[in-house]
Amino acid sequence: MQKMAMNPIDVYLHEHLAPQLAAYSLVGEHAAVLLEDVRARLASVVCRWHDVDFRRTILHIGMEEGYFYDPVGCKNLIRVDTGKRLS
Numbered sequence: 402m403q404k405m406a407m408n409p410i411d412v413y414l415h416e417h418l419a420p421q422l423a424a425y426s427l428v429g430e431h432a433a434v435l436l437e438d439v440r441a442r443l444a445s446v447v448c449r450w451h452d453v454d455f456r457r458t459i460l461h462i463g464m465e466e467g468y469f470y471d472p473v474g475c476k477n478l479i480r481v482d483t484g485k486r487l488s
Contacts, residue, residue: 410440410443410444410447411440413443414436414439414440418436418439419432419436422435422436446459
């Protein structure tokens with residue numbers, strides 16, 4: 402049986418965000434709830450990505466937030482923040 406390839410959101414969640422959460426001792430059900438919430442928010446952004454005005458708006462919000470936020474060793478956090486702010 403062939404293994405299904407994960408979509409980019411799942412790759413990000415499992416290979417990047419989950420290990421970061423585990424480093425802060427956030428595992429199990431609490432991590433699963435957070436990962437599912439982030440998945441839903443990012444999927445929502447991806448579904449509307451073709452809408453140019455929407456895309457410009459969320460990228461602008463992400464740039465504003467990212468300008469003042471400087472996490473150590475977390476390159477992808479700004480993308481997650483942009484997705485979270487849309488709900």
